[in-house]
Amino acid sequence: MTDAPPPSLPFDLDGFERSAALNLDPATFAYLANGSGSNTTRDANRSAWDAWALRPHVLRDVSRIDTATTVLGAPVDLPVLVAPTAMQRMAWTDGELAMARATAAARTVLVTSMAASYSVEEVAAVAPDGTRWAQLYLLRDAGRTRALAERARDAGYAAIVLTVDGAAVPYGRRRLADGLTLAQPFSFPNMLLPGEPLDTPLTSLVNDFDPATTGADIERLASWSGLPVVVKGVLRGDDALHAVDHGAAAVVVSNHGGRTHDGCVATAVALAEVADAVAGRVEVYVDGGIRAGIDVARALALGARAVLVGRPTLWGLAVDGTPGVVAVLDALREELVRVMAFCGAPTLADLSRDLVEPATREHPRP
Template identity: 40%
Template sequence: MRSCPPRPFSVAACYSIDDLRRLARHRLPRSIFDFYDGGAEDESTLQENRAAFGRHRLAPRALVDVAAASTAASLFGQPLGLPMAVGPTGALAFGWRDADLHLARAAASHGIPFTLSSSGTASIEAVAKASSGRLWFQAYVLRNRDFFWKMIERADHAGFEALVITVDLPVGGKRERDFHNQFSVPFRITRRNALDFARHPRWTLDLLRRGIPVFENLRGLELAALSATEIASSVGRSYDPAFDWDRLAEVRARWPRKLIVKGISRGDDARRLVGLGCDAIVVSNHGGRQLDGAVATLDALPEVVQAVAGRLPVLLDGGIRRGTDVAKALALGATAVLLGRATLFGVAAGGAAGAMKALDILRDEFLRTLQLCGAASPQGLTADLLRHRFTPKETST
């Protein structure tokens, strides 16, 4: 069994996404780290997202010239430096100030899109000004429809390439770590978490000096919760559980550029999205943060890919921590992957340097995987490279 290496004390000493995770865990108060790291209820889906990658093994091709192997790919007819995009993650500035901007710049430097969450802590306009790269805006479907449409109009005016509509969050999941930590949105200091903050003086001094970060794109929207235990989840209470196919069709009609639908795990839903005129699908279970017991995204991917039949790109998120994970997703038919916690841990561990480090690690691992598998490009990652790991059946005694 692999022993756990010691916690690194700097971003420079991190050699894996897990190293960045341990560094972030050390520098953040528990309530903040658990908000990023945790999942819903028993966290079985959170764990299954990772376990699904372990159920597949790579069978590399030998004697292939990979001296000039390239990580380059394309999406929507435009080049990608890597078959990846930074996915939407909210409340980033609770981990590191200006984290959204750091991640947007790091993504641009690697030639991949950055997705700003509607619950991000930088405004649509600030991200557009800070980054020269490809930008996507992820919109949660809000009960306040006027506010929802105004956010989308702002993204349009700022020139965002794509709109990402998240459809797997009609209500918030039950995230019990947040309850135990008294974490709520908007964030508030309680007697319980104040002691934890005192153990992290650098983080706390920044909070006192610069104030509590705010959700810049949700300014003016009522989000306050009386307490984290009085609702199913403090995250999700402003979302609209009545959003349906007709409303999504309205979004398609009103948004003039690429429309990506995130949160799909079924083939029948995927086929219907093709007919609706969507431009891409993200196979996602919200990182295991909402419905516990949901199918792992890698396990759901083949059904969605088969249903789409090449008519639009299929992306995947959930549990990606290694370059080999990216390779396995592509071998099963994904066009690219969205990175969530992997880049979040990086920026939370070290700001701009941590954001770059996370992407550098994944780029190096992915290129190395291509070469070791006998694939000169991401297009060479095909299903014949995979073997499903054999698990012996239990014998009765």
């Protein structure tokens, strides 16, 4: 709960991106920043949020603003979760560990990637009180996926996030890495089977997603882990319903930050259809291009329970490790507080659909 007046320091997440670009070598920055193809989808994700204009309420008491909510029953201080991103040691020496400390300090949820540079157990150990979800893909080598789901459960992760937007990856990627060569040796501790040494070469597995993944796999993962399964990478209402019918506990509207296939619908466009189709049966989250508190408010008005942010947290990490990520999350919270006050919405539940409209609506005739 924040008492008025909220802090009003101007904050520029793009400035964090520029600083990160200076701190990282160009190939690493390009790997983190790029989308696939011509970056059309990555960039459309950002501009599509701007295409929603606010229709603020006035004459509402906004002397107190509350950004707290719950996700899958877990309390969070702000509706901004940290998206899974691979190999965070590329951005900061102790990558995922620094990210986990920051996420716990900000009292929100960390989603740890299957391709993390630290193990799910190491990430859990540095911030044991934080809420963590474990992201994974169904690999063709399903035993490794199952082993990770069981390890995540045993390490106290509260949910599995099954990413389902990788079906085209086994058929080849178009321009993502721009000449990146991984620092050797780069290990993937979450893909190891029990007893395998850390230096087992697993790089070839990182993209070896099972292209035969279907709705039935949601049920399989839930039974392996005993955890709720969040399905990430949905862009259509019918697919969201299909996932829910197969036991999804929540869905994430996501196109992977424009990194899987270019030329795809922006998430700010897809969100309302998914939220309407699901109609409250499960929670809906969204990611892609969220760079300001106003984007968070737009997403919640369109039906999301919370958003995830990917690259901004990597820029925070690359600039200053844990304090850098905390600064990014704090800035998003402070901006959200200001937008909620502007909209006459003292709680997140007050961010209703009528608060947004397409910015390009023609002016009514006088």
